[in-house]
Amino acid sequence: MKVRPDWHQMPATDRTLGSYPAYVGHHAGADNTMVKGTHVSSPPTQTQPSRAHSRIEIVGLTKSFGSFKAVDNLTFSVEPGRITGFLGPNGAGKTTTLRMVLGLITPTAGHSTIGGVPYAHLKHPTRTVGAALEATNFHPGRSGRDHLRVLAAAGGIPESRVDEMLELVGIPAAAKRRAGNYSMGMRQRLGLAAAMLGDPNVLVLDEPTNGLDPEGIRWLRGFLRHLAGEKKTILISSHLLGEVQATVDDVVIISNGRLVKNGPIESLHGQASAIVRTTDPARLASALHASGITSERLEDTVLQAYTSDLQAIGDTALSAGLPIYELRAQQQDLEALFFELTSQPENQNRNLAGAEPPPPVGQHLPPHRGQAPQQGQEGIS
Amino acid sequence: MIASAIKAEILKIFTTRLWWGLLIGDVLIGGLLSFAFAFQLGQTDSSDSPTAAIMSHPNVAAAQAIYSAGFTVTLAELFPLALGVILITAEFRHKTWTSTVLSTPLRWPISVAKAIAICVVGFVYAVVYDVAAVVGGGITMSVWRHSGLYLGSAEVWQTLGLIVLAFIIWTLLGFGFGLLLRNQIVAVFVGIGLAFIGNILFSIIFSLLHWDWAPKFLPSNLTSSMLNPTFASDPANHTFAWGWAAVVLTIYGLVLAGAGAVLNQRKDVL
Numbered sequence: 327m328k329v330r331p332d333w334h335q336m337p338a339t340d341r342t343l344g345s346y347p348a349y350v351g352h353h354a355g356a357d358n359t360m361v362k363g364t365h366v367s368s369p370p371t372q373t374q375p376s377r378a379h380s381r382i383e384i385v386g387l388t389k390s391f392g393s394f395k396a397v398d399n400l401t402f403s404v405e406p407g408r409i410t411g412f413l414g415p416n417g418a419g420k421t422t423t424l425r426m427v428l429g430l431i432t433p434t435a436g437h438s439t440i441g442g443v444p445y446a447h448l449k450h451p452t453r454t455v456g457a458a459l460e461a462t463n464f465h466p467g468r469s470g471r472d473h474l475r476v477l478a479a480a481g482g483i484p485e486s487r488v489d490e491m492l493e494l495v496g497i498p499a500a501a502k503r504r505a506g507n508y509s510m511g512m513r514q515r516l517g518l519a520a521a522m523l524g525d526p527n528v529l530v531l532d533e534p535t536n537g538l539d540p541e542g543i544r545w546l547r548g549f550l551r552h553l554a555g556e557k558k559t560i561l562i563s564s565h566l567l568g569e570v571q572a573t574v575d576d577v578v579i580i581s582n583g584r585l586v587k588n589g590p591i592e593s594l595h596g597q598a599s600a601i602v603r604t605t606d607p608a609r610l611a612s613a614l615h616a617s618g619i620t621s622e623r624l625e626d627t628v629l630q631a632y633t634s635d636l637q638a639i640g641d642t643a644l645s646a647g648l649p650i651y652e653l654r655a656q657q658q659d660l661e662a663l664f665f666e667l668t669s670q671p672e673n674q675n676r677n678l679a680g681a682e683p684p685p686p687v688g689q690h691l692p693p694h695r696g697q698a699p700q701q702g703q704e705g706i707s
Numbered sequence: 708m709i710a711s712a713i714k715a716e717i718l719k720i721f722t723t724r725l726w727w728g729l730l731i732g733d734v735l736i737g738g739l740l741s742f743a744f745a746f747q748l749g750q751t752d753s754s755d756s757p758t759a760a761i762m763s764h765p766n767v768a769a770a771q772a773i774y775s776a777g778f779t780v781t782l783a784e785l786f787p788l789a790l791g792v793i794l795i796t797a798e799f800r801h802k803t804w805t806s807t808v809l810s811t812p813l814r815w816p817i818s819v820a821k822a823i824a825i826c827v828v829g830f831v832y833a834v835v836y837d838v839a840a841v842v843g844g845g846i847t848m849s850v851w852r853h854s855g856l857y858l859g860s861a862e863v864w865q866t867l868g869l870i871v872l873a874f875i876i877w878t879l880l881g882f883g884f885g886l887l888l889r890n891q892i893v894a895v896f897v898g899i900g901l902a903f904i905g906n907i908l909f910s911i912i913f914s915l916l917h918w919d920w921a922p923k924f925l926p927s928n929l930t931s932s933m934l935n936p937t938f939a940s941d942p943a944n945h946t947f948a949w950g951w952a953a954v955v956l957t958i959y960g961l962v963l964a965g966a967g968a969v970l971n972q973r974k975d976v977l
Binding site for chain 2: 425428429430431432445446447448451452457459460463464465466467468469472475476477479480481482520
């Protein structure tokens with residue numbers, strides 16, 4: 327599984343970090359050095375008071391193409407004020423589901439509503455729901471600005487919003503050029519500007535991080551955080567959990583069109599743990615046990631302690647007179663977990679039938695990291 | 708919602724280079740054909756053929772034939788046809804159809820808005836085309852044939868006015884065609900092929916079969932009948948009177964565009 331290197335380098339705590347200066351203050355302890363040098367655009371100038379009832383509800387949604395069941399009896403809801411990650415491997419049915427929610431595809435069975443109303447019956451669809459489905463939905467011969475002008479006209483949105491949005495996503499200079507010459511990152515930004523044009527309360531973004539550079543991804547993360555702070559309902563799809571794990575509050579994981587997991591992302595993390603390397607792990611283990619911390623021996627000199635309190639481990643080791651060679655919080659390998667969830671026999675990717683089975687989870691990890699944590703197995707919904 | 712959709716569709720047409728690119732081509736061809744066609748004026752023997760009779764001396768019918776020469780040779784209408792095909796198939800090709808449907812989830816207002824936008828662009832085309840045809844034909848008529856331009860004649864203005872209808876209907880035909888075929892390259896080739904080569908081919912087939920009644924139903928023949936009332940009023944030519952030609956051609960356009968719109972009504976946007 328290929329994970330973008332820029333994501334690996336991002337600490338998990340970065341999710342609390344808005345690239346928006348105005349919002350950094352909201353996150354106590356945010357690493358402000360990360361904000362410096364980040365391109366910052368001005369926040370939307372007109373923010374409407376939050377309109378209630380912008381929950382997305384999906385009930386028994388099913389879509390068959392001939393004998394192929396792309397989406398199979400899917401039920402979940404997306405809550406306002408939270409960023410929900412809609413995850414699954416390629417071909418799991420994410421895009422089909424999103425397109426059914428947006429009234430583009432007629433479901434075979436089931437239904438979905440936005441604030442209790444099916445998309446097609448919304449009075450002002452693009453002012454209620456902003457959608458960015460593909461980064462290539464532009465006429466290559468039309469300028470980015472004209473593209474937005476067309477959408478503004480169609481949605482009954484004042485044209486002044488066009489330049490505001492171009493400013494907001496940081497491509498005002500490119501807006502007069504024809505969209506066919508845009509880089510992938512600029513297309514994503516233009517798509518986001520299009521989605522935001524009607525100042526909607528609900529945002530549906532399909533793979534918004536595709537083609538964004540690290541700066542763009544960080545910008546997007548802060549941007550989405552800012553929007554969630556305005557009580558907007560945000561649903562973003564991705565085939566890489568790692569891409570969104572720092573961004574989302576809730577996850578909905580599907581595989582082969584069926585729901586696999588649904589719940590807050592914290593419930594995926596499971597128990598916090600730390601890796602500690604010392605001379606005598608057995609003695610440290612009993613010392614830790616005495617202070618109420620359970621642990622497990624991984625290797626000759628390595629212990630996995632089930633706590634997030636590194637200081638407690640250090641103090642215990644000091645009073646036990648044991649040296650510490652290494653002490654760090656165990657990284658939650660959500661990517662491995664995601665992979666495991668979506669490759670269980672019943673969830674194995676139907677598009678890869680007959681292909682080599684994937685390597686067992688954990689084998690690709692560096693040896694000293696020990697086994698991949700097996701959390702998340704206990705139902706998280 | 709429908710007013711917003713119309714505004715968006717008109718903006719769509721005029722924010723890419725397609726409309727003026729095709730218009731330049733059409734106007735150059737139309738102007739040149741009228742310019743060249745006008746040289747026949749006074750050079751033909753009135754006993755040769757009905758067309759020759761019209762062109763044998765300067766008169767209103769000759770002016771109508773000169774100004775609509777581009778349509779008589781089945782070239783002028785290919786441009787609005789291509790415009791209609793490309794405008795709609797570009798939506799599928801570049802997947803802008805997704806945002807169109809997202810903005811206007813009920814499909815019929817999209818079809819109505821597109822039809823109205825086509826009337827607007829058809830009008831613009833017709834005005835520019837009329838100017839080019841009158842200038843092109845007029846130069847030859849006044850400089851080399853010592854003929855008046857007959858711009859005071861209501862019948863000439865009727866032809867110039869019906870060119871508006873011709874442009875709108877041919878763009879609508881392209882629109883319906885594009886909706887049915889969806890693939891841009893295929894729709895352009897098949898559409899142009901049917902209108903141009905198909906017109907010649909069917910004329911030959913009908914004449915071999917001695918189906919004198921059939922050629923008048925071909926869209927290109929309907930267009931020239933509509934624009935040349937004197938020619939059309941002669942029963943020997945087996946054509947519709949100009950008014951009926953206009954009605955039948957309009958029905959073609961509406962039926963084809965309507966069929967495309969209906970078939971597209973519930974189609975999934977993938």
